[in-house]
Amino acid sequence: MEALKHILRKQPDKLHLLTELLETSVDGTRDIFVNRPLSMAHIRYIGFDMDYTLAIYNKREIEDLAFRLTLIKLVGLKGYPEDILTLPYDVDHVIRGLLIDHRKGNLLKINRFKQVCRVHHGTQPADLSLYFNDRINQSDMQRFASVDTLFSLPEAYLYACMIDRLEAGDLGAKDYTTVFEDIRYCIDLIHRDGSLKSEITRNLARYIYRDPHLPLTLDKFIQSGKRLFLLTNSEWFYTDLVMEYLLETDTLGYQSWRDYFEMVFVSAGKPDFFKGQNPFQVVNPDTHEETPFEGDAFVPGTIYSRGNHLRFEQLSGAQGNEVMYVGDHIYGDVMRSGKDSNWRTVLVVQELEDELGKTEELEERHQRLKRLSNRRDKLLYELHIHSSHLHSLESLKVAISNFSATELQVLHRTEEELQESIRKCQKEIAKTEEKVAALRQELSRSYHPLWGPLFHDGDEISRFGDQVRDYACLYTSRVSNFFFYPTDRYYKSLRDIMPHDRWMELSR
Numbered sequence: 001m002e003a004l005k006h007i008l009r010k011q012p013d014k015l016h017l018l019t020e021l022l023e024t025s026v027d028g029t030r031d032i033f034v035n036r037p038l039s040m041a042h043i044r045y046i047g048f049d050m051d052y053t054l055a056i057y058n059k060r061e062i063e064d065l066a067f068r069l070t071l072i073k074l075v076g077l078k079g080y081p082e083d084i085l086t087l088p089y090d091v092d093h094v095i096r097g098l099l100i101d102h103r104k105g106n107l108l109k110i111n112r113f114k115q116v117c118r119v120h121h122g123t124q125p126a127d128l129s130l131y132f133n134d135r136i137n138q139s140d141m142q143r144f145a146s147v148d149t150l151f152s153l154p155e156a157y158l159y160a161c162m163i164d165r166l167e168a169g170d171l172g173a174k175d176y177t178t179v180f181e182d183i184r185y186c187i188d189l190i191h192r193d194g195s196l197k198s199e200i201t202r203n204l205a206r207y208i209y210r211d212p213h214l215p216l217t218l219d220k221f222i223q224s225g226k227r228l229f230l231l232t233n234s235e236w237f238y239t240d241l242v243m244e245y246l247l248e249t250d251t252l253g254y255q256s257w258r259d260y261f262e263m264v265f266v267s268a269g270k271p272d273f274f275k276g277q278n279p280f281q282v283v284n285p286d287t288h289e290e291t292p293f294e295g296d297a298f299v300p301g302t303i304y305s306r307g308n309h310l311r312f313e314q315l316s317g318a319q320g321n322e323v324m325y326v327g328d329h330i331y332g333d334v335m336r337s338g339k340d341s342n343w344r345t346v347l348v349v350q351e352l353e354d355e356l357g358k359t360e361e362l363e364e365r366h367q368r369l370k371r372l373s374n375r376r377d378k379l380l381y382e383l384h385i386h387s388s389h390l391h392s393l394e395s396l397k398v399a400i401s402n403f404s405a406t407e408l409q410v411l412h413r414t415e416e417e418l419q420e421s422i423r424k425c426q427k428e429i430a431k432t433e434e435k436v437a438a439l440r441q442e443l444s445r446s447y448h449p450l451w452g453p454l455f456h457d458g459d460e461i462s463r464f465g466d467q468v469r470d471y472a473c474l475y476t477s478r479v480s481n482f483f484f485y486p487t488d489r490y491y492k493s494l495r496d497i498m499p500h501d502r503w504m505e506l507s508r
Contacts, residue, residue: 029356032476032485034493035469038324038344041488045318046221049270049327050232052150053348054479055242056209059150062200064089065207066154066187069195073186080162080182081170087161093123094156095451096351097464099138100145102180105163107156109451110136112466117457120450122163138463145180148330150350155187197238204245213480215248218260224487227316229263231273231325233332236266236283236303263298263316267305270332274341280307280315309341326479330464335471347472348479355454356477358447369439373459376432383425390418 074080116131247257280293283303320342327333444452455465
């Protein structure tokens with residue numbers, strides 16, 4: 001109701017938007033999820049990344065564009081065969097959270113224990129035995145590259161395609177690592193030289209989704225007394241064009257998109273912003289010229305670049321735990337800001353809406369899997385009890401030798417009953433495990449035919465899911481989801497349980 005009151009106060013003529021908000025607000029895919037308790041009443045400053053945070057990119061269009069521009073660079077700068085320019089982009093082939101092993105030419109999905117769950121060599125599935133004796137150290141930058149953001153997906157798929165071409169003998173004497181380095185160089189170049197952004201800015205509506213609830217969300221924060229700032233790695237000219245497209249000003253009383261933010265920081269150089277000592281620069285919004293900032297406080301309406309979080313706190317008067325930062329990059333936005341600055345963190349996971357929608361669609365099968373898994377666990381517990389009793393009985397027979405004939409007959413019959421119970425348990429466990437495996441495989445393919453769900457693999461949390469849980473205080477699918485919650489809400493996390501907490505459940 002608070003969201004509707006806000007709309008009625010700010011835009012009484014927007015009846016169509018009220019209808020849309022009512023429909024959206026009951027959609028569970030737009031929820032905010034809590035890893036660590038967070039009281040919004042204690043948050044004074046809220047910072048936002050731009051790309052894939054405030055700006056939601058059209059996945060298919062932006063990834064295909066990046067893929068094609070990188071192919072052109074590979075042909076023109078690295079001498080790759082021209083026929084690769086006709087390669088189609090498969091938007092559904094890879095997911096976020098994978099690792100690229102450029103020593104072996106593989107894409108990997110690993111779980112939170114750094115165990116490899118799935119392997120593809122190029123675009124083809126490969127045998128897990130390749131990694132049976134291999135310790136996965138994801139921080140080894142000489143071997144692994146993380147697919148951490150949605151911007152990384154075209155790079156990962158292009159690498160898989162080029163490994164196929166390498167194995168077919170089409171790339172000469174190149175090796176797996178050289179191919180990766182060529183692709184990384186070219187995809188970085190299309191970001192640096194402006195070729196990607198110039199295409200985007202020619203047709204913003206094609207590449208960026210304008211969320212109608214975004215300006216309302218920011219305005220709601222402002223009306224509640226929160227002080228907002230924009231902190232992006234994008235340069236000023238691109239930030240200005242994108243933000244002007246995203247934020248409506250005609251009906252909310254803002255003269256410019258910049259009026260939504262007390263401070264604007266561009267070319268921030270994250271993650272170095274959170275661990276470095278770069279000084280702030282002042283950006284001339286007309287000429288784009290940068291000059292050193294020598295003031296003792298931030299000036300509203302001024303555009304800043306570079307900088308570091310310690311100087312930000314000094315100049316703004318913010319304490320670390322009074323700042324909440326919202327971004328989409330596990331490492332650059334969430335992990336570094338949480339570790340180095342003590343800022344509270346929110347991770348935007350755009351794929352979450354599809355993942356939750358699929359989970360809702362598969363609810364009955366998930367419940368069946370839960371029932372089967374619980375049955376298997378109880379059977380394993382019963383097997384343990386029967387085996388323990390049989391072991392105790394055998395120990396008793398060894399320790400005491402003067403049993404009567406009747407007592408021996410009772411012991412023998414009890415022993416046979418326990419052995420039969422063990423056989424029945426083992427048989428039921430095997431049948432149940434077979435059903436569990438088949439159903440889990442079916443569910444996995446429903447999320448993604450190659451890689452399964454984003455946050456899990458089998459019974460375990462995936463590497464990506466583990467990072468989300470470890471580093472993000474909150475996570476959600478888009479910034480505007482905050483519109484449906486009070487601005488002073490206390491976000492409470494679920495109670496953590498340990499394996500022994502299930503003992504009573506299993507023993508009944």
